[in-house]
Amino acid sequence: MRGVVIHAPGDIRVQDREDPRILEPTDAVIQLAATCICGSDLWPYRGIEEVSSAAPMGHEYVGTVTEIGADVRTLKPGDFVVGSFWASDNTCEICRAGYQSRCVQAYPMGAIGTQAQFARIPLADGTLVATPGQPDAGLLPSLMAASDVLGTGWFGAVAAQAGPGKTVAVVGDGAVGLLAVLAARQLGAERVIAMSRHPKRQEMARRFGATDIVAERGDDGVAVIKDMTNGLGAHSVVEAVGTQESMMQAVRSTRPGGHMGFVGVSHDVALPGLELFFAEINMLGGPAPVRRFLPELIELIWNRSIDPGQVFDLTLPLEDAAEGYRAMDERRAVKVLLTP
Amino acid sequence: MRGVVIHAPGDIRVQDREDPRILEPTDAVIQLAATCICGSDLWPYRGIEEVSSAAPMGHEYVGTVTEIGADVRTLKPGDFVVGSFWASDNTCEICRAGYQSRCVQAYPMGAIGTQAQFARIPLADGTLVATPGQPDAGLLPSLMAASDVLGTGWFGAVAAQAGPGKTVAVVGDGAVGLLAVLAARQLGAERVIAMSRHPKRQEMARRFGATDIVAERGDDGVAVIKDMTNGLGAHSVVEAVGTQESMMQAVRSTRPGGHMGFVGVSHDVALPGLELFFAEINMLGGPAPVRRFLPELIELIWNRSIDPGQVFDLTLPLEDAAEGYRAMDERRAVKVLLTP
Incomplete structure (x- = not known):
């Protein structure tokens, strides 16, 4: 063959x-x-x-x-x-x-x-x-x-406990991130924020149910998410990249007591213990x-x-x-x- | 005053x-x-x-x-x-x-x-x-x-989802760890493993409801926990120290899909992203x-x-x-x- x-x-x-x-x-x-x-x-x-x-x-x-x-x-x-x-x-x-x-x-x-x-x-x-x-x-x-990619985006959204009444942010606009947007909407999320700078991917995210697009990245992106959520952060965040920057963007975009699902395969990531401690977020990730x-x-x-x-x-x-x-x-x- | x-x-x-x-x-x-x-x-x-x-x-x-x-x-x-x-x-x-x-x-x-x-x-x-x-x-x-200390141990056990049918391991034998043992039992855990090398604290852990004591630490302790759980790891692990060694001991003692609650204030901890990814555990920690x-x-x-x-x-x-x-x-x- x-x-x-x-x-x-x-x-x-x-x-x-x-x-x-x-x-x-x-x-x-x-x-x-x-x-x-x-x-x-x-x-x-x-x-x-x-x-x-x-x-x-x-x-x-x-x-x-x-x-x-x-x-x-x-x-x-x-x-x-x-x-x-x-x-x-x-x-x-x-x-x-x-x-x-x-x-x-x-x-x-x-x-x-x-x-x-x-x-x-x-x-x-x-x-x-x-x-x-x-x-x-x-x-x-x-x-x-x-x-x-659908199953992985879905797991990310489930791990982030996307559901009715929730504001969900998705970090990463690859196929997994885009399908996490679709999953979050299917799971009933009220607001789904796709983080993307790429016009074609932004458009696809909207087709899959994104209610908002945030083009900023890193701590600038975090600041926009906080502004959109009364200063608290999103209830649910899906991380679908796997870099240090995207992981920290996801951690910092999640409100205390919120849920972060991380499905991007980690590459050279080290999570600072004290920041994670005071973030006080639920985390679940891994191969879906x-x-x-x-x-x-x-x-x-x-x-x-x-x-x-x-x-x-x-x-x-x-x-x-x-x-x-x-x-x-x-x-x-x-x-x-x-x-x- | x-x-x-x-x-x-x-x-x-x-x-x-x-x-x-x-x-x-x-x-x-x-x-x-x-x-x-x-x-x-x-x-x-x-x-x-x-x-x-x-x-x-x-x-x-x-x-x-x-x-x-x-x-x-x-x-x-x-x-x-x-x-x-x-x-x-x-x-x-x-x-x-x-x-x-x-x-x-x-x-x-x-x-x-x-x-x-x-x-x-x-x-x-x-x-x-x-x-x-x-x-x-x-x-x-x-x-x-x-x-x-009771409220913190209790939060650790709740974050680790201690409950009926669960095997719970507690890393740390200070007051918080000992009271996490008490909490896990109160929450209905079937088996509660206290990790302690200190005879007086082992005895107190037993009084609070520990069913098993493991004196080994670090990866030796992890190996014992795995042996006790059919090679899988505990369903629920409470971390109550806050060092790199104790955090990794807790991560590695938790089975995939299990829950780890970490309540020891982190000191110089950096969690390796790829290991966390493949650990595939639910994590929640912070000030209780x-x-x-x-x-x-x-x-x-x-x-x-x-x-x-x-x-x-x-x-x-x-x-x-x-x-x-x-x-x-x-x-x-x-x-x-x-x-x-």
């Missing part, structure tokens, strides 16, 4: 890779209907994360089951499925508490590389959720989004347990209640993956869908 | 101070029935916090109202009252959400110095809670504890909003349901405050009660 491999920062190639096969009786193999490029794929692309040897890329996926292991009970070949970027058994104590991304058997799909024509999915019964039927082509981008939300998200997409697939503003054939990485790196595209 | 003043690290003096009087119409003045020395008073005593000039000490207090300002509505001279170490209006949006220690008008009682015979209490209606009647002398230590819990705590004490006053293992006249500081500094006493 064909698949995307990174050889060095900036060096993305589409090449022949070994066809995946069942390794464990709990595995399934799927044929991808779509895959995509994640903001987090840009860290190694930009050399901020080390690339020590050639490695397959991609951890988001939707597609059709082609083969199942002997122990797979809930799926059959032909099922159309969506899964999370962490494989999980969905039965351990951590999964049952709703934290499937930290399952005792958690397996990172990035190690498999789903920017490819086929992929092995470990722990298939726990990881994959079948759609109610075969989706129309028009639903593919939104189902694709559910695999990571997307599996917790998938049944609900698939239903909302299937019913056309939400259209998160709009974040894909560029679609390319898998063979042109390198151009997709360039477009995202240069911020010409919010998120790139790849068709295998 | 007589009151405690710190002149330099290690230099505690009891001296004449000006009698407090009503400055604002929302003030009350109380005559202290008891006051005490806090673990946090040891930071300047040890020179870890700077002592730039002579300063009054103490922020915990119980006593009798002697005078009220013109706007005080809910209290009258003669009432016996307990208050928190933060004065708060108890009416602002932050107070109503239960975070009175971060009230928009919050005033730190440490700036007033309650290791004295009398004290001015700002925002008296919001800050003070009257007991159902005049307390027996035997209740004074427990009511005194409610003013800070003791006022939220005071009505409930006073009732539990009044009914003799709890006896937190046991943490006071040394009682001295106010005039001997310097000896009280020495005893706590040398860990000869858990907590010292001072009688004015």
Whole structure:
């Protein structure tokens, strides 16, 4: 099969890779209907994360089951499925508490590389959720989004306890931040403030339900949020970047007793203990347990209640993956869908 | 009146101070029935916090109202009252959400110095809670504890979501940690693990309801907690020290999706972002909003349901405050009660 491999920062190639096969009786193999490029794929692309040897890329996926292991009970070949970027058994104590991304058997799909024509999915019964039927082509981008960016934005909004009566601020205007805006509105938030300087992303944030846009960043952005909230700060803040500046912007934008959900993968972040102590905010973050939300998200997409697939503003054939990485790196595209 | 003043690290003096009087119409003045020395008073005593000039000490207090300002509505001279170490209006949006220690008008009682015979209490209606009647002398230590250490340990246990079915670990065996043990049990926790190497404190932890004692510290302590919890970590962890080591011990002892409440005042703590991200735990900490819990705590004490006053293992006249500081500094006493 064909698949995307990174050889060095900036060096993305589409090449022949070994066809995946069942390794464990709990595995399934799927044929991808779509895959995509994640903001987090840009860290190694930009050399901020080390690339020590050639490695397959991609951890988001939707597609059709082609083969199942002997122990797979809930799926059959032909099922159309969506899964999370962490494989999980969905039965351990951590999964049952709703934290499937930290399952005792958690397996990172990035190690498999789903920017490819086929992929092995470990722990298939726990990881994959079948759609109610075969989706129309028009639903593919939104189902694709559910695999990571929608689920991650949703977790950020849930962790920030977005809900009725709440003012929610979102730090970060990438696909995850934009979908945190959508999530906050779906969860009933009264006011949703998107922090973005980028006109096209501001417009998308408004389409997803942002009531306000704040272009200022850092402590200037914090000051605007305080001005908008009677000096107190937002009830709920979602952090979707992962830098020191964005984390502190999020901490400082949250009112005492408020909730901050942080879903941007941390890079060189150190949180000052004393400031965190006196901030007195509830914090929850980490790799999103997307599996917790998938049944609900698939239903909302299937019913056309939400259209998160709009974040894909560029679609390319898998063979042109390198151009997709360039477009995202240069911020010409919010998120790139790849068709295998 | 007589009151405690710190002149330099290690230099505690009891001296004449000006009698407090009503400055604002929302003030009350109380005559202290008891006051005490806090673990946090040891930071300047040890020179870890700077002592730039002579300063009054103490922020915990119980006593009798002697005078009220013109706007005080809910209290009258003669009432016996307990208050928190933060004065708060108890009416602002932050107070109503239960975070009175971060009230928009919050005033730190440490700036007033309650290791004295009398004290001015700002925002008296919001800050003070009257007991159902005049307390027996035997209740004074427990009511005194409610003013800070019990309320702080209680907040730590609530922030850690201690409750039925939960395994709770407490890092720190000072008065706050010991009372977090009591709180966790009262809140219905199934298993309460006190982390302590000190035989006398271990014994007190058991009296307060600890089911297990772990003497190991740091990552050795974490390993023991993991062993006791099927490799997962505790559901709930209370941090009651405030150092880098104790914070990381608490983070690492909490299972993914679990809750950590941190109430030790942070000193030179920096939390690594990436580790926090992958820990995926709920965190809440800060100066305890003791006022939220005071009505409930006073009732539990009044009914003799709890006896937190046991943490006071040394009682001295106010005039001997310097000896009280020495005893706590040398860990000869858990907590010292001072009688004015």
